[in-house]
Amino acid sequence: MSPRRTETGGCIDRLRTIRFTFDGAPYTGHIGDTLASALLANGVTLFGRSFKYHRPRGLLAAGVEEPNALVTVLRGEVREPNIPATMVEIYDGLVAVSQNRTPSLTWDIGAINQLGGKILSAGFYYKTFMGPVFGPLKGTRFWMFCEHFIRRAAGLGKAGTAPDPARYERMNAFCDVLVVGSGPAGLMAAKAAADQGARVILADLEAHFGGSANWSGETIDGMPAVDWAQRMAAQLAGNDNVRLLPRTTVWGYYDGNTLAALERVTDHKEVAAKGEPRQRYWAIRAGTVVLATGSFERPLVFPDNDRPGVMLAHAAERYVNEYGVLPGQRVALFTNNDSAYRSAVALKEAGAAVVAIIDVRSDVTNEMRRLASDAEAELLAGHAVVATEGGKALTGLKVQRFDAMSGSLSGDERSIHADSLLMSGGWSPTIHLASQAGAKAEWDPARQAFLPPKPTQRWIGAGAFTGSFSTAEAIAEGRAAGLQAAGGTASSGPLPVVEAAPGDSDPAPVFEIRAKGKSFVDFQHDVTAEDVRLAHREGFVSVEHLKRYTTLGMATDQGKNSNVPGLAIMAEALGKPIPEVGTTRFRPPYTAVSIGSLAAERFGDLKPERLTPMHDWHIANGARMYSAGLWYRPMIYGLPGETVEQAYVREARATRDSAGIVDVSTLGKIAVQGPDAAEFLDRVYTNMFSTLAVGKARYGLMLREDGLAFDDGTTWRLGEQEFLMTTTTANAGKVMQHLEYFLDVIWPELKVTVTSVTDEWAGAAIGGPNARAILAACVTGTAVDNATLPFMGIVHGRIAGVPVMICRLSFSGEMAFEVYSGAGYGTRVWEALIEAGKPFGLVTYGLEALGTMRIEKGHVTGAEIDGRTTARDLHLDWMLSKKKPFIGSAMMDREGLIAPDRLELVGLIALDNRALNGGGHIVEELDEANPHDSLGHITACCYSPALGKYIALALVKGGKARHGTRAFVSDPLRNRFGPVEIVSSHFYDPDGSRMHG
Amino acid sequence: MLITCPYCGPRDVIEFTYQGDGNRERPQPASQDLDAWNAYVYDRLNPAGDHNEIWQHSGGCRAHLRVVRNTITHEILSTAFARGGHKAEGRS
Known part of the structure; x- marks a missing residue:
C-alpha cells in the first residue's frame, strides 16, 4: 500500500492497479484515480514550478480549478501541455511530465528568480520590454536579444510540433433542458425534468456524476451520498429522453441558448475504441438551461501560502473521501468560515492527526467547537497563519493572534508542526456561464461572494451556483429548477432527506x-x-x-x-x-479547448473537395494537381525528369505551335433567364448585352458599387431570354451572391432568375493553329468553319454522340474554342477531343501553361482584379459604356480613382534574364540595403516561350507613360534585384491576328 | 443565433450571410448625386440596439431577408423577405 493511501474508502478500485510514469519515474495507482490523487498517494507533493519565480508548488485543489499542478501529457510524438493533474484520469502507460523547470522539478535553475522578486513585480514585462529609454542600450538589438532569454525563463508547458493524428468530431444536439453540473442539484434537476417527459442532457466535466456527493461524506435518503448519486445517475441512464455526458465541459454560453461543450471521449483511455474520436465538440441548443455548476473554495492570502502542502480544505476532504488518499499525517486548518470544520472531521476519521484549527473569527459557534473536539483538534479562534515553514514541502507554520475587524496581528508568534495546511477562504459560486450569457454578477455581503443575477437568457440556477451551499438546499432548488425548466408543476413528493454536518459557509x-x-x-x-x-x-x-x-x-x-x-x-x-x-x-x-475540436471535420480527410468531371483522367495521365480554393486543377502534365518550368514551357509552346487543350470546368457558370435578363445584364456589366445577338458571346466586365473592378468573363446569349454567364473560378460564389442581392433587394421588379450551373457543365478549351481542324475531325451536326463559327460565335453539335455547345473564344490568344457538354459526359468528350487531336500533336496543358499564355497576352485575372484596381487601371476603359448606367458607374470616376499616379497594368521584361517573383516591387533606383519608394508590384510572372524571356505583369504607378523605360525589381525577401524594362502588357500578338485567324 | 426564414423556419446563423445595413437606400441608377451614392456605399448605421439588416439565407433557400436584430442581445425581433412590398409590383 502506498504511504498515503488509506486502507478503505473512496471510489477507487483497489484491486486494479494502473501503471504510469511521471517525469520518467514509474508509479502505480488505481482505477478511479486522477494523476493528482495517484501521485499524492505515492507521496509526491512537488508537482510543478511556478510561472515567474519558479517556486516549488504542490496541489492546491482537487478539480478543474487547480492552478499549480499543471502537467504535459505525452502520447507518442504529440504533447499536450498545461493540463491540471487533477483532470487527468490515469490509464496504463500514461506518460506525464512536469513543466517549467530545468533540469528537473527538484533542482530547478530558474528558482534563482526568487531572489529577484523585487524586480519581477507587477508590470515587469511592460516595464522591461519597452527597453531602456536612455543610456547606451536604448533601442539596441542587444535588448531584443535579452528579451528572448527573459521570456524563456517564465512560462508554462511547451506545445509540441508534431502533427496531431487524433480525430475530432462535432455534434449538434437539441434538448428541452440542459443541466450543467451533476452534483445533488444537477441530478435532482435532471430527474425532475426527465420525469416530466422533457428531453434532457446532463453534462459534467468530471468522469463520475455526483459532484460534491462523491466526497461530502453526507447521507442522503439513508445511504451514503455517493451511493445516492450513483443510483440517481443509473436511473437517469435508463431513460430514453436523457443523454448523459460525463467528462464534458460546457465551456461557452452563447445567444439563443446555444452552448458549446467539449467531451473528452478517449483522453482517459490507453487505446481508443474503433471509431471513437479523441474529443467531441458539442453545439447544444437548449430550451432551458439549469446551471448547477457549484462553487469554488477560495484560498486565503498569507505569506508563503503557496508552499507544497498548503491545500484547499475541501480538496483535502475530496482526496480522502473520493480517492482514499491522505494529504498529510499532521494536519492544520486555517479558515474564515465553518466549512473547514467538516473537513477536519473527515481527515480525522481517515486517520490523520488534526493538530489545530486556526479560525480568524474569535466568535466560533458551539457546534463548530464540538466538531473541533470531534476532530481532536486544538481550536485557535481569533488567530491567523502568518508564515509557513519548510522547503519543497511544508514542515510547519506560525500563528499569531488576529483581529478580524481591523486585520491586525498581535502577541507572540507560535510555531505549529504540520505537514499539511488546509485553508478555506469562503466559497465563490461558479457563475462563469451565467456571466457569459450576459448577466452581471451581484455582490452578496453575507456570502462574501458574487452571486448570479437575474437571467437574461432562459436559464435557471440551482444549488451552490446560487449561493445555496448546503446539500439540502441544493436538492430542493435542483428539483424546483428541473420542474420549472420542463414546464411542470410543483411536485408533491417528499424531497430526499440529507444528513450533514452543521455549519454556515458564510465567511x-x-x-x-x-x-x-x-x-x-x-x-x-x-x-x-x-x-x-x-x-x-x-x-x-x-x-x-x-x-x-x-x-x-x-x-x-x-x-x-x-x-x-x-x-x-x-x-x-x-x-x-x-x-x-x-x-x-x-x-x-x-x-x-483544443483547437482540434473546434476544427473537427473541417480538416484533413473530411474537408470538401471539388473535382472536375475529368479529374480521374488528369490523375491517370500524370497531371500534378494544384488546389485552387476547394477545386483541384492540373498544374502541369509533367514528363519524367521535367521540372515544372520545363513542363509548362513545353505545353505552352506546343499549343502555340499546333494545339493544346485545358480543362476549364471550374469556371463559374450562371444561367440568367427571364424576360428582363438582357436588361439585368446591362445593369450588371459595364458594357452592353441587350444588343448581343442570339448565338453570340461577349466579354463582360463587372464593377462593384464603389466603382472598382469586380469580375470578368464571357456571357453567351443562348436565347432571347436566356444567357449563360461565366465568371472566374475564384469569384463564382461572390458573383452569384451579387446577382441575387440585386434581384432580391434592389430590383425585385426585374423578371429574372439566376441559377448556378457550374457543376452541370464540363468545359474544355482547345486552342492553337490546328484547333479548328481537330474540332472539324470530331464534331458532327454543325460546321465549325469561320462563316458558321466566327469569333465569339456559338454552335451546337455533337462529339462522340454527346450534345455539345461550342463557343469560339480565346484566353490563350490562339484560335481557340470552349467546348461545353453535360458534366456526366465530360470525360467522354474530352477523350474524343484528345483522340481527334493525336494526328496534330495536341497536348494537354495545365494551369501553369494557361497562366503563361494569358500573361503573354496581357489578360487579367484575380491577381490584377484585386479589389483595388479600376477598369482604367487595367486598360479596360473601352468596356465602360457611356449609353447606360451600370453598377459602379456613378462612383468609378471619383477623383482618387482617375488620378494620374494610380497603379496601372504594364508588362515587364527581365533584362538580366532571370525569373521574376510575384509580389516583387518595382523601383526607379536600386538600393538593396534600404529598399524604398516602390512604384508598384509584380502580379504574375513566367518564362515566356513565345518571347524567349522571363516576363511579368505588374501594377506600376503611371504605368502607360513608362512604356519603354527601365526600372528595377526589388524583392528583398527573396533577395532578387535586377533591371527590368517596362512594356505594354500585350506582349504577344497585340493585334490579335492569331485568334481571329 | 437563430434566424427564422419565412420559407425554411428557424435556422442556425451559420446558414446565413450578413448582407449589410438594411437602412441604406440606393440612388436611382442614373443619379449623379455623389453624396447620395457615397452615403449608400459607405455609410452604415451602427446602433447599439435594434437594427434593420439584410441577411441572405445562403445555406438554404438563398432568399434575402430583412431582419430586425438587437445588436446587444442578438435577439431577432422580426424577419421578412427583403423583396417585401415589391413582390406585388414585380411578380403579379
Whole structure:
C-alpha cells in the first residue's frame, strides 16, 4: 500500500492497479484515480514550478480549478501541455511530465528568480520590454536579444510540433433542458425534468456524476451520498429522453441558448475504441438551461501560502473521501468560515492527526467547537497563519493572534508542526456561464461572494451556483429548477432527506493576512497581494486595468481561485467596498479547448473537395494537381525528369505551335433567364448585352458599387431570354451572391432568375493553329468553319454522340474554342477531343501553361482584379459604356480613382534574364540595403516561350507613360534585384491576328 | 443565433450571410448625386440596439431577408423577405 493511501474508502478500485510514469519515474495507482490523487498517494507533493519565480508548488485543489499542478501529457510524438493533474484520469502507460523547470522539478535553475522578486513585480514585462529609454542600450538589438532569454525563463508547458493524428468530431444536439453540473442539484434537476417527459442532457466535466456527493461524506435518503448519486445517475441512464455526458465541459454560453461543450471521449483511455474520436465538440441548443455548476473554495492570502502542502480544505476532504488518499499525517486548518470544520472531521476519521484549527473569527459557534473536539483538534479562534515553514514541502507554520475587524496581528508568534495546511477562504459560486450569457454578477455581503443575477437568457440556477451551499438546499432548488425548466408543476413528493454536518459557509470578510513575505493571490501567474497594491500605487484603479497590469486571473485557470481575493485586496487599497470596484465579465471558454475540436471535420480527410468531371483522367495521365480554393486543377502534365518550368514551357509552346487543350470546368457558370435578363445584364456589366445577338458571346466586365473592378468573363446569349454567364473560378460564389442581392433587394421588379450551373457543365478549351481542324475531325451536326463559327460565335453539335455547345473564344490568344457538354459526359468528350487531336500533336496543358499564355497576352485575372484596381487601371476603359448606367458607374470616376499616379497594368521584361517573383516591387533606383519608394508590384510572372524571356505583369504607378523605360525589381525577401524594362502588357500578338485567324 | 426564414423556419446563423445595413437606400441608377451614392456605399448605421439588416439565407433557400436584430442581445425581433412590398409590383 502506498504511504498515503488509506486502507478503505473512496471510489477507487483497489484491486486494479494502473501503471504510469511521471517525469520518467514509474508509479502505480488505481482505477478511479486522477494523476493528482495517484501521485499524492505515492507521496509526491512537488508537482510543478511556478510561472515567474519558479517556486516549488504542490496541489492546491482537487478539480478543474487547480492552478499549480499543471502537467504535459505525452502520447507518442504529440504533447499536450498545461493540463491540471487533477483532470487527468490515469490509464496504463500514461506518460506525464512536469513543466517549467530545468533540469528537473527538484533542482530547478530558474528558482534563482526568487531572489529577484523585487524586480519581477507587477508590470515587469511592460516595464522591461519597452527597453531602456536612455543610456547606451536604448533601442539596441542587444535588448531584443535579452528579451528572448527573459521570456524563456517564465512560462508554462511547451506545445509540441508534431502533427496531431487524433480525430475530432462535432455534434449538434437539441434538448428541452440542459443541466450543467451533476452534483445533488444537477441530478435532482435532471430527474425532475426527465420525469416530466422533457428531453434532457446532463453534462459534467468530471468522469463520475455526483459532484460534491462523491466526497461530502453526507447521507442522503439513508445511504451514503455517493451511493445516492450513483443510483440517481443509473436511473437517469435508463431513460430514453436523457443523454448523459460525463467528462464534458460546457465551456461557452452563447445567444439563443446555444452552448458549446467539449467531451473528452478517449483522453482517459490507453487505446481508443474503433471509431471513437479523441474529443467531441458539442453545439447544444437548449430550451432551458439549469446551471448547477457549484462553487469554488477560495484560498486565503498569507505569506508563503503557496508552499507544497498548503491545500484547499475541501480538496483535502475530496482526496480522502473520493480517492482514499491522505494529504498529510499532521494536519492544520486555517479558515474564515465553518466549512473547514467538516473537513477536519473527515481527515480525522481517515486517520490523520488534526493538530489545530486556526479560525480568524474569535466568535466560533458551539457546534463548530464540538466538531473541533470531534476532530481532536486544538481550536485557535481569533488567530491567523502568518508564515509557513519548510522547503519543497511544508514542515510547519506560525500563528499569531488576529483581529478580524481591523486585520491586525498581535502577541507572540507560535510555531505549529504540520505537514499539511488546509485553508478555506469562503466559497465563490461558479457563475462563469451565467456571466457569459450576459448577466452581471451581484455582490452578496453575507456570502462574501458574487452571486448570479437575474437571467437574461432562459436559464435557471440551482444549488451552490446560487449561493445555496448546503446539500439540502441544493436538492430542493435542483428539483424546483428541473420542474420549472420542463414546464411542470410543483411536485408533491417528499424531497430526499440529507444528513450533514452543521455549519454556515458564510465567511468572515477576511481575505488576506498582512505579514512579511510573499502572499500569493493568483498562484498560476505568481501574482502577490503586494503586486496588486503596487498596481494601485502606480495609478491603476479600474479592475480591468488591474487585471491586465498584474495579469491577475489571466493564466490558463482564468482566475478561478484568485478573482475574488484579488478584487478584495484591490478594493481595500482603493478604500472602496467590493461591489463598487466591480468584477470582470467571464468570457468563453470556461476551460481550455483544443483547437482540434473546434476544427473537427473541417480538416484533413473530411474537408470538401471539388473535382472536375475529368479529374480521374488528369490523375491517370500524370497531371500534378494544384488546389485552387476547394477545386483541384492540373498544374502541369509533367514528363519524367521535367521540372515544372520545363513542363509548362513545353505545353505552352506546343499549343502555340499546333494545339493544346485545358480543362476549364471550374469556371463559374450562371444561367440568367427571364424576360428582363438582357436588361439585368446591362445593369450588371459595364458594357452592353441587350444588343448581343442570339448565338453570340461577349466579354463582360463587372464593377462593384464603389466603382472598382469586380469580375470578368464571357456571357453567351443562348436565347432571347436566356444567357449563360461565366465568371472566374475564384469569384463564382461572390458573383452569384451579387446577382441575387440585386434581384432580391434592389430590383425585385426585374423578371429574372439566376441559377448556378457550374457543376452541370464540363468545359474544355482547345486552342492553337490546328484547333479548328481537330474540332472539324470530331464534331458532327454543325460546321465549325469561320462563316458558321466566327469569333465569339456559338454552335451546337455533337462529339462522340454527346450534345455539345461550342463557343469560339480565346484566353490563350490562339484560335481557340470552349467546348461545353453535360458534366456526366465530360470525360467522354474530352477523350474524343484528345483522340481527334493525336494526328496534330495536341497536348494537354495545365494551369501553369494557361497562366503563361494569358500573361503573354496581357489578360487579367484575380491577381490584377484585386479589389483595388479600376477598369482604367487595367486598360479596360473601352468596356465602360457611356449609353447606360451600370453598377459602379456613378462612383468609378471619383477623383482618387482617375488620378494620374494610380497603379496601372504594364508588362515587364527581365533584362538580366532571370525569373521574376510575384509580389516583387518595382523601383526607379536600386538600393538593396534600404529598399524604398516602390512604384508598384509584380502580379504574375513566367518564362515566356513565345518571347524567349522571363516576363511579368505588374501594377506600376503611371504605368502607360513608362512604356519603354527601365526600372528595377526589388524583392528583398527573396533577395532578387535586377533591371527590368517596362512594356505594354500585350506582349504577344497585340493585334490579335492569331485568334481571329 | 437563430434566424427564422419565412420559407425554411428557424435556422442556425451559420446558414446565413450578413448582407449589410438594411437602412441604406440606393440612388436611382442614373443619379449623379455623389453624396447620395457615397452615403449608400459607405455609410452604415451602427446602433447599439435594434437594427434593420439584410441577411441572405445562403445555406438554404438563398432568399434575402430583412431582419430586425438587437445588436446587444442578438435577439431577432422580426424577419421578412427583403423583396417585401415589391413582390406585388414585380411578380403579379
